[in-house]
Amino acid sequence: MSIRLSRVQAALLAxxxxxxxxxxxxAYLRAVATGRDRRAPILAKAGILFFWARAHFGETIGPEEQENLERLGRFLFGIGDVGEMLAxxxxxxxxxxxxxxxxLGGAESLPPAPERVQQRxxxxxxxxxxxxxxxxRKRLIRENARYSAYSGMSGFVRHVALGWDRNGEILARCAAIAEWMDGCLKGQAGLEVQVGLKVQVGPEDWKRLDGETHRRFGVYLSGPGASGRVDVEGALRRGARHLLGAAPETFSSRVPAELQSEAALT
Incomplete structure (x- = not known):
């Protein structure tokens, strides 16, 4: 059983x-195509942004919260630097x-992968x-493909392996959070993300995220407004659940003991 990929798809899969x-x-494709591991793709792990934002929404982020995010990055990506994880x-x-x-054309249409990942x-x-x-397992993969929205097995495996089967609006919301966190990480417009930079988040930053989420998606994260849906739990919880493949509480129970201080915040 084999699948063909474009060069950029091969790079993303690697x-x-x-x-x-x-x-x-x-081994990776076998796990995701059979449905045994729904959290393997990078886009699935990106649900950690919803998870972390939900846990800390409205708080001033200090060294402890930063370290917790770094630990979660190491747990999911093997990357402890927040800037590299966001990139x-x-x-x-x-x-x-x-x-x-x-x-999606060639690799030039995408920002580069972090150097550490490129080396791996x-x-x-x-x-x-x-x-x-x-x-x-081959039978199971073919059966999953047959009951999917994809016309063939190769298309099914490619999309599931890269996380392209995830809901488009939730991915767009995740991108908005990632962009917001990137801005907090840089601290000021135009500053290049460097290894070791810290996330600086205060009440005004959360308000900015709330306003941007409402502007783009009609969803409030922190409270009622003139229009849109009030959503303290919904958007962040649904995003985490959809991408991570489990409710925040369930995900927390699977986090290693050394990360329980973060997981307890769910």
């Missing part, structure tokens, strides 16, 4: 594998948006991937 617990593309998430979000509109991936990626699986 990044997802490099930031996962799987040692090969075949990777934003790259994959942009790829999904361009792919959905049929405008290496070069010379093949655009054809074989999925080594037993007969029963």
């Amino acid at each position: 990044e997802a594998v490099a930031c996962s617990r799987y040692r090969s593309r075949s 990777l998430i934003r790259r994959h979000l942009r790829a999904a948006r361009l792919a959905a509109s049929g405008r 991936v290496g070069s010379g990626l093949s655009t054809e991937v074989s999925i080594r699986a037993c007969r029963e």
Whole structure:
């Protein structure tokens, strides 16, 4: 069983594998295509932005909250630097948006992956991937593809593996949060993201996120307004649940013990 990829798809897949617990593309594809691991794609792990924003909405973010986010980044991506994690998430979000509109060209249409991830991936990626699986797992993959919205097995596996099967509006909301966090990380317009920068978030920053979310999506995060839906829990909770594949409380229960201080905030 094999699938073909474009060069940019092969690069995105390699990044997802490099930031996962799987040692090969075949093992990664086998896990996501059978439905055994719904949280492997970068876009699924991006649900951590909803999770973290929900846990801390309205708070002034200090060193402890920053360290918790770094630990969650190491847990999900193997990346402890928040700037690098955001850069990777934003790259994959942009790829999904361009792919959905049929405008994803080559790698030049995307921001670069963080250098650390590029080093893990290496070069010379093949655009054809074989999925080594037993007969029963092959049957399950074909069955999943048949009951999906995709016309063939290859399309199904590609989209599921890259997280392109996720809801477009939730991905757009995730991109808005990532953009907002990136702005908080830089601290001022035009500052390049550097390794080791800290997220600086205060009440005014949360208000800015709330206003931007309402402007783009008609959803308030913090309270009632003249129009739109009041949504303290809904948007952030739904986003975390959809992308992470579990309710925030369930996700918290799966986080290692050393991260329980963060998970307890759910």
